[in-house]
Amino acid sequence: MNGTHITEIILLGFENLHDFKYFVFFWFLVIYIVTMTGNVLIILLVLTSYRLRSPMFFFLGHLSFSDMLLTSNIVPSMLHVILSEGGIVLLGGCITQFFLYGASATTECLLLSAMSYDRYLAICKPLHYTAIMDLKLCFYLVIICWSLGFAITLIPVFLMQSLWFCGPNVIDHFFCDLGPLLELSCSDASIVKYEVFIFSSLLTVIPFVLITVTYVYIFLTILRITSTTGRQKTFSTCSSHLAVVCTYYGALFAMYVVPSRGYSLNINKVVSLMYTVVTPLFNPIIYSLRNQEIKSGNEKIHICMQEKPIKPKFWIHMRKEKRDTEWIKAKLADIEDRNRRNNMKIRGVPESIQQADLHTYASSLFKALHPDLSDLEIAIDRIHRLPKLSYLLEQIPRGLYEENKVA
Structure with missing residues (x-):
């Protein structure tokens, strides 16, 4: 990379684990396997089950893929850092990890907004739902989400090419986040910080406002339903998405509201774990437990895998x-x-x-x-x-x- 003195970054990870590092490594490995399995299962169900060929599950498949990209980008290197009690990453690899992390996180935020718009049309405008939310619009929304996620994250990456990294080369974190990475720069990084602040604010506040407004209309529509059973059935169609939104934005706001210096470094690591490890784990669990279509599709796959010839006694x-x-x-x-x-x-x-x-x-x-x-x-x-x-x-x-x- 042009204009750099240091070529390697040292990640400290979780210090003072000592004898507990194998226990921590095991549990994070289990979480990683469960996360990948759950998201792969959802993608397979969306691709193979006829009952799940609807816009909501089309967006859900892309949300699961985004979770897989986020988790695979962070967790394997974090497991290596835990076992080695630290790790060394090339500066280019560190910037690449930040790029994939930022792109997947931004895309997930935009996908949640698209899913909230889908739920708004399905509940508040049911007669116009199929006419508006057709296959073409679904593809357009997904392409926009992925394109914006990668394009906007590329801007700070390009701006970082002009920064001068002359040391120190130590980051007290388990992955290459943007804030700790910019602290290693000896040149003025204010342009990068302003750009990231503007775009991250827009990509966080605007989708959050959109999701909030859509759910206000959804709740008002649900309250107009006279029967209790109708209210419960209608709310069940968006409860899974609402739970995922609360988990995602709760971890996101906590990640950027808590202080980032001094005594709060360990707090930042815990909050980052919630955002990069726990949230991708909760998404397939929430949709599997609270969505009847996912549960029935999963049961059908399980029955097909366990199917045996019928015995004469049964007949x-x-x-x-x-x-x-x-x-x-x-x-x-x-x-x-x-x-x-x-x-x-x-x-x-x-x-x-x-x-x-x-x-x-x-x-x-x-x-x-x-x-x-x-x-x-x-x-x-x-x-x-x-x-x-x-x-x-x-x-x-x-x-x-x-x-x-x-x-």
Whole structure:
């Protein structure tokens, strides 16, 4: 690199671990493996599961890839620093690590904003959702997020080419963050600091304001839903994203609010761990636990992997169950006794509308088609997709079957 005196950077990592370094190394290694496995699993589910072919899961796949890039850039070198009780990195490699870290973090921030806009359209504008959030817009948003993430991070990297690094060459951290790296410069780094402050402020505040405004509208829309079940189902479609946003911005704000000098160096390392290690781990866990589509897709993969030939005893048991004619007669009588005057089938609903969004979609559809129903409360008990043969999945969308109660 032109104009540099030092060519190597010493990372101190976590000092005074001594006998605990193997224990710390083991746990960080486990976290890294779990993080990579969880994010790879989500990407595979999004690519292979037909139920997950919607804009929200399209963005989720890119969010998981961004987490994998962030984690793979930081954790392997951090594990080496822990075992060696310090590490030596080339100055060019240190700047490259910062570039990948900044690009993935910026991209993740923008992707969370795109996902919040997707949730806003799905809940607040359900009738226009498929027309607005089509495949073309999804690709445009993803390309913009990745392009801005890498392009904006390139600016301080180019500006750092003109800095003069003459020593010392020691960073009291476990990775090459921008602040400790600029402290090693003997030349004036104020231009780089101002540029980073301006762009980081814009890329943090603007997406945060956008996410906040969209969720204000989402909460207001949810409060207008009369039934408790409808509110719960609608909120469940955005609760996973909201939890990820709180985790991401909580760690991000703590990382830049706490002091960066003196006694707070250890605090900065802990907060950096939350942002670079724990947050990528929580994202797949949150979506796996709180999202029904991800859970069902995961169960299907697990069932396919564990599938075994059916034993003859099972068929004998099924024959015995089929011989229970009294149960079948009772079931048929129960079906015939039901009042189905308020049930209906809705055809032509795009497959991109998720199961959890069907309640909001149907309610908005009724209000748009029948303005006289504004004074009439319609309680949707159940709504689900009609079954369809597998060879028809790529053709016309499945219809909806709905059971209503009119008050």
